[in-house]
Amino acid sequence: xxxxxxxDAPGAHRLVPHEPRRPEPGEALVRVHAVGICGSxxxxxxxxxxxxxxRYPLTPxxxxxxxxxxxxxxxPGALVGRKVVGEGFRNCQVCDRCHAGETTLCTDGYEETGFxxxxxxxxxLTLPARLLHxxxxxxDLTAAALLEPAACVAAxxxxxxxxPGERVGVVGTGTLGMxxxxxxxxxxxxxxxxxxxxxxREELSRRFGASDFRTRDEELPxxxxxxxxxxxxxxxxxxxxxxxRRGGRLVLTGIPAPGADGLDPxxxxxxxxxxxxxxGAPPDAWSHTVRVFGAGLLDPLPLVxxxxxxxxxxxxxxxxxxxxxxxxxxxxxxxxxAGSGTT
Numbered sequence: 001x002x003x004x005x006x007x008d009a010p011g012a013h014r015l016v017p018h019e020p021r022r023p024e025p026g027e028a029l030v031r032v033h034a035v036g037i038c039g040s041x042x043x044x045x046x047x048x049x050x051x052x053x054x055r056y057p058l059t060p061x062x063x064x065x066x067x068x069x070x071x072x073x074x075x076p077g078a079l080v081g082r083k084v085v086g087e088g089f090r091n092c093q094v095c096d097r098c099h100a101g102e103t104t105l106c107t108d109g110y111e112e113t114g115f116x117x118x119x120x121x122x123x124x125l126t127l128p129a130r131l132l133h134x135x136x137x138x139x140d141l142t143a144a145a146l147l148e149p150a151a152c153v154a155a156x157x158x159x160x161x162x163x164p165g166e167r168v169g170v171v172g173t174g175t176l177g178m179x180x181x182x183x184x185x186x187x188x189x190x191x192x193x194x195x196x197x198x199x200x201r202e203e204l205s206r207r208f209g210a211s212d213f214r215t216r217d218e219e220l221p222x223x224x225x226x227x228x229x230x231x232x233x234x235x236x237x238x239x240x241x242x243x244x245r246r247g248g249r250l251v252l253t254g255i256p257a258p259g260a261d262g263l264d265p266x267x268x269x270x271x272x273x274x275x276x277x278x279x280g281a282p283p284d285a286w287s288h289t290v291r292v293f294g295a296g297l298l299d300p301l302p303l304v305x306x307x308x309x310x311x312x313x314x315x316x317x318x319x320x321x322x323x324x325x326x327x328x329x330x331x332x333x334x335x336x337x338a339g340s341g342t343t
Contacts, residue, residue: 002334004122005313008057010047015311020124023072028079028129030086034145034307035120036063037316037330038175039232040255044115045317050258054115061119061332062088062112065144068132075129083135085147086127087286088113104280112280121310123334133290142307144293145331146300150179151281151289153230156251157183158285159276162226164188169224170210171240172231173201175303175329176253178208180228182298185209195220195239196231200325204302224248234260241273249274306330 004018023029041060043049064086068079091098092108113119113127135144153176162168168189170180173196184192185208193212194205202213214220216239225248229240232254241250241263250273268275281289292298305328308316316330 002123003310004059005061005310005332006057006059007045010045010056013045013313015313018122018124020069021126023070023075023126023129025073026075026128026130027072027126028068028075028084028132029070030066030084030125030127030132031069032061032064032066032120032123032125032334033141034065034331034333035061036145036148037320037332038063038149039320041114042317042320048257049115053110053112058115059118059120059122060114061121061125062114063145063148064120064125065135065141065147066120066125067141069124071129079129079132079134083137083139083141083144084132085135085144085286085290086113086125086133087131087151087281087283088115088148089280090117090128090131101282101284103282121313121332121334133286135290136294139294140301142304142331143300146175146179146303146329147286147289147293148281149175150293150298150300151286152176152253152278153179153183153228154289154292155281155285156180156228156230156253156276156278157187158288159278160184160226160228160249160251162187162189162249165190166225167191167193167221167223169193169195169221169227169240169243171195171227171229171236171243172254173198173205174230176230178204178303179298179300180230180253181205181208181210183292184226184228186292186297191224193221193224193243195243198325207302208299227251228253230254232256234262237263241267241275244271244273246271247274250276252277255279300329303329304331307333310334 090111091103091106
């Protein structure tokens with residue numbers, strides 16, 4: 001019998017029988033291969049996700065990959081059997097922001113797979129077919145399960161507008177940080193500095209293209225052109241801003257706890273820093289990510305350290321918040337037998 005994870009309320013979840021929902025017109029039914037766990041899933045389970053950005057009871061799961069099993073009326077039948085990933089934001093398609101391609105800013109209200117709509121921690125996921133991105137036939141679906149966070153970083157890289165020969169930096173060494181290194185490296189920077197809290201992430205950072213690695217307690221530069229922050233803490237945001245030259249460009253992707261002390265507005269004005277933020281990924285960032293992945297220029301697999309069955313949901317949530325330096329990206333596999341564990 002197939003199953004699904006349901007979080008009834010903060011701290012309370014069940015593993016329940018799962019019955020695939022037949023796709024309605026414009027929809028597709030996807031057999032889930034793998035689904036990633038990230039900090040926002042932990043927020044859902046702990047109950048500290050911002051109000052309006054979660055709806056209980058809920059099947060989580062916004063980072064996923066799978067294969068199309070069926071489609072509804074109006075969807076090309078050729079989609080059946082194709083490997084896919086999918087956007088999470090259920091935008092209205094008719095407001096000004098959607099028409100501008102800024103679907104994460106849809107004025108019709110927030111709706112997202114895995115937060116307010118059923119997610120992929122189940123054997124199957126039914127969603128609007130327009131949200132799907134088709135992968136090459138030989139794509140590794142385990143690696144592809146990480147394309148959602150990669151797309152968020154692609155959106156940050158687009159906003160950063162790093163030019164060849166510029167000096168760039170990344171603050172944070174988790175999944176988002178390592179994707180940021182890969183995207184920035186592709187732009188041929190003169191220097192690519194990674195700043196983290198753990199020296200054990202230096203080898204992986206350099207593998208992905210970093211030319212320098214430092215911890216936050218070491219001497220840091222203050223003349224970089226571009227910095228992408230991915231750590232999700234107020235202190236990381238301040239560190240990221242301090243790395244920039246006057247007129248430098250900063251992109252924030254992490255979400256600190258509510259009420260955190262932010263950047264100094266006087267410093268932002270006096271140094272004329274250009275600050276952007278990213279919440280999710282619009283269609284152009286998704287398309288870019290899928291193209292880069294399909295071309296073999298994005299390598300997510302080294303980030304995966306654990307694969308568990310859906311019954312291991314609690315263990316997966318604990319791993320993500322453990323602070324264990326050996327824990328990277330944790331995946332749940334709906335069709336993995338109980339007893340499977342670390343890859």
